[in-house]
Amino acid sequence: IKMLNPVSRSASQEEQHKARLERRIVGSTNRWRLPQEPFFGDLLALPQMCQALGIDIEETLKNPERLRIPKIQKIFTENLKDKASQNGEADVTLECLGFKWELHQPQLFQSETLTKLYLAALGRGGSSPRRALLPGKVQERNRVKRMIISLKINDPAVTRAAFATALKNLYLKDEEMNVEEVLGVLxxxxxxxxxxxxxxxxxxxxxGLKPSTIKNFYLAGHRYKEEQLTTACEKWLEMNLVPLMATQIHLRHIPQELLQKVLRSPRLFTFSEFHLLKTLLMWAYLQLNSKIQAIPIHETMLTFFNSFPKKCCFLDRDIGQSWLPLFLCLRLHSITSGRDLEELRHINFFPESWLIRVTANHYHALESGGDMAHLKDLTTQAVRFGLLFDQENTTHSKMISIYGFFFEIKGIKHDTTSYSFYMQRIRHTDLDSPSTICEHSAVSLKSERLVKYEIRAQALVEGRWQEFSTNQITQKFGFVQPCCRSHALKIQTVGIPIYASFAFIFPLS
Known part of the structure; x- marks a missing residue:
């Protein structure tokens, strides 16, 4: 057998041969690909890819929506990651928002929307892809002609600047983004x-949750069905509604639906029930006075509600009826101070039947030595108080009085990350300033008081809320150690501030 001399080739033919030799078989399925060039321009590889994904090529080019875009994106991003066209020129011109944006294939395929638009434009190309793929018709692969794709956006939150930032992130993974522009970028x-x-x-x-962003971030979470974001907004507001939002004009922007959800949460933090009531009254005041640009003093708000005609209370009016579910979340039975109860009557906000029921329950509790017969569930009915433990605190305490029993709730910082929280019963004669606590209060002479309680602490650490609890404990409190002090909640955390909540009821003794 005589071997024929090889046919001589021109320089251009040699280059063409080398280019075709760059194709290589991948795996045992005899699939072809060009490792250094964008995959979709390779009309030999396209049908094999469609076959591997179980997609009809003609249907694919007619209706790109049928493509499994995430799978195709994975193919592209693995092979084309951080690579632009070899000559540096853009492959696609995107027309959007009155601008033209030049993009490269490796970056474009990170977006499912742009991938679909690109495939649709490819399907509208001049010649039939199937004819180009007939045996013997494969020719040298030229760079795909730059395509023009158009995207219409109806979302008013998308601005040109935000859209430009989003496209920039196709190329730069760690592009800086501030909280002010994040809504548009999202x-x-x-x-x-x-x-x-x-x-x-x-x-x-x-x-970036704070009083000025909580509303828009929460609504964005709902709009784009991002449960992780809406949950983060809810938890943030559970902790900061009373200590932070109550003093901010941004309180008026809290949606009623979000406010109601937070008020029903067992994790809600408040210094006392009266603090929570004042916060909710302020929210209602701001809804009715939209031109107010600063939080008024408490007396101004009381005067406003007291100015309505006395023929019926505010919540019985048409405007108050829509807010009734919010105020039903309050535990008015936890407000025991005579001065605070008198203030509630004075503003004529609540139905008289509510106030009569609260007063009657207080009378029966005092008559029975403090037993709260009307309260059964600690989670939803407990009297609650709170301490906000800041960076500068080493010890923080508060005296409380209820039905003639006096307690101190206290937090202690032991070292940089170690804290403990507890409550203890004290004699009224041991108070530093008895007149402040005892004024308008009864004094019980009972040596023991049965208490069902729970102490909780929460802190934010690296975007996640840490929660600590003693769980529910029933204990008799006396005046001497060790029965005068509750179980201590000991925690380890680097989070600051710490929101410590004390919830308790007096069961039947």
């Missing part, structure tokens, strides 16, 4: 179906 990421950026925006928003 909306842009949602439109682009750019999951990596969307998740990053969610984390930025969760770490």
């Amino acid at each position: 909306a842009s990421a949602h439109v682009l179906q750019f999951s990596r950026l969307f998740k990053r925006c969610v984390v930025t928003m969760m770490n």
Whole structure:
């Protein structure tokens, strides 16, 4: 057998041969690919890819929505990650928001929306892909002609600046993003179906919760069905409604639905029930006085509600009826101070039947030595108080009085990360300033008081809430050690501030 001399080739033919030799078989399925170039321009590999994914190529080019975009994106991003076209020129021109944006394939395929638009444009190309793939018709692969794709956006949250930031993140993974622009970038990421950026925006928003952002971030979580974000907003507000929002004009922007959900939460932090009541009254005041630009003093708010005609209380009026579910969440039975109860009557806000019931329960409790016969469930009915333990605190305590029994709730910082919280019964004669606590209060002479209680502490650490609890404990409190002191809640945390809650009821003794 005589071997024929090889046919001589021109320089251009040699280059063409080398280019075709760059194709290589991948795996045992005889799939072809060009490792250094974008995959979709390779019309030999396209049908094999569609076959591997179980997709009809003609249907694919006619209706790109049928494609399993995440699978195809994975193929592209693995092979084209951080690579632009070899000559540096853009592959696609995106027309959107009155601008033209030049993009490269490796970055474009990170967006499901842009991937679909690109495939649709590919399907509208001049020649039939199937004819181009007939045996013997494979020619040298030229760079795909730059395509023009258009995207119409109806979301008003998407601004040109935010959209530009989103497109920039196709190229730069760690592009800086501030809290002020994150809403627009989140909306842009949602439109682009750019999951990596969307998740990053969610984390930025969760770490940027404050009075001025809580409303918009919560609504964004609902709009884009991001449960992680809405939950973070709810937990943040559970802790900060009373200590922070109550003094901010941004309180007026809290949606009623969110406020009601927070008021029903067993994790809600408040210094006392009266503090929570004042916060809710302030929210109602701000709804009715939209031009007010600063939180008024408490007396101004009381005067406003007291100015309504006396023929019926505020909650019985048409405007008050819509807010009735909010005020039903309050535990008015926890307000025992005679001065505070007199204030409630004075503003004519609550139905008279509510106040009569509260007063009657107080009378029966005092008559029976403090037993709260009307309270059964600690989680939903307990009297609650709170301490906010800040960085500068080494010890923090508060005296409380209820039905003639006096307690001190206390927090102690032992070292940089170690804390303990407890409550203890004290004699009224041991108070530093008895007149302040004992004024308008009875004094019980009972040596023991049965108490069912729970002490909780919560702190935010690296975007996650740590929760600590003694669980529910029933204990008799006397005047001498050790029965005068509750079980201590000992915690280890680097979170500051610490929100410590003390909830208790006096069961039948």
